[in-house]
Amino acid sequence: MLNKGRASVMKRIKEFFLLKDDKFFDLLLKLADCSYVSSREFSAFLNDFDKLDDQGRADRVKALGRLEKEGDALVATIAEELYRNFITPIDREDIHELGSDLDTCIDMLEEAAKKISYYRFEKITPVLKSQAGIVEEQMKGIRNAIAHLRNPVSIKPECRKVLELEDKADDIYEAAMAHLFDPDDVLLVNNALLVIKLKDLYDELEDICDLNQKLALVIEGVAIKHV
Secondary structure, eight states, rough: OHHEEEHHHHHHHHHHHHHHHHHHHHHHHHHHHHHHHHHHHHHHHHHHHGGGGHHHHHHHHHHHHHHHHHHHHHHHHHHHHHHHHHHHOOHHHHHHHHHHHHHHHHHHHHHHHHHHHTOOOOOOHHHHHHHHHHHHHHHHHHHHHHTTTSSGTTTTHHHHHHHHHHHHHHHHHHHHHHHHHHOOHHHHHHHHHHHHHHHHHHHHHHHHHHHHHHHHHHHHHHHHHOO
C-alpha cells in the first residue's frame, strides 16, 4: 500500500514538471517542422529543376539556406533551455540528440542543394528524385512522431514507417551504385566526372536517410522509456 501511495505521489510530481517544461516539446516540434519543410522544399526543387532558370534555381537554394539558419536558431534555443532547466520532460541526452540530428538533416539538405548548383547539373536523375521523395516522407513521419511525444503510445507506427522507408532507400541506393559502375554503360564509362558528382549526391541523400533512421530509433527509445 505504501509503495502504491509513493508511486502515485511520484506520478503527480512528474506530471507537474512535465507541464512546466512543455517548452522542450514545443521547440522540438518547431525544429521537426523546419526539417520537414526543408525536405519538402528540397524535393520540390529537384522535381521542378528542369523548368527553372538559373535565377529560379538560385532562389530555391537560398530558401533552403534560410531554413538552415532557422534550424540553427532553434537548436541554440534548445541548448540554452537545457542549461537553464534542471528538470526536463524526457532525458536531457535525448533532447540534445534529437535537436542535433534534426539540425544536421537540415544542414545536409542545404548542402546537397548547393552541390547541385556547384556541379552545374542540367537535369536531375530519377534516382535523386526518388531519394528526395523518401527523405520527405521520412521527415513527415518524424515530425508526426515528435508531435506525439506527450503521448508516446502513438509514436511507434510513425517510427516504423520511417524505418521501412530507409529499407526502400537502401534498395534504390544499391541499384544506383550498380548502374553508376556498369562497364556496359558507355555514357558513364566515358564521363568519370559525372560519375563522381552523382556518387557524391547519392551518398549524401543516403546518409540523410540513415540519419532519419537513427532519429526514428531515438524517438522510439523515448517512447519506451516514458510510456
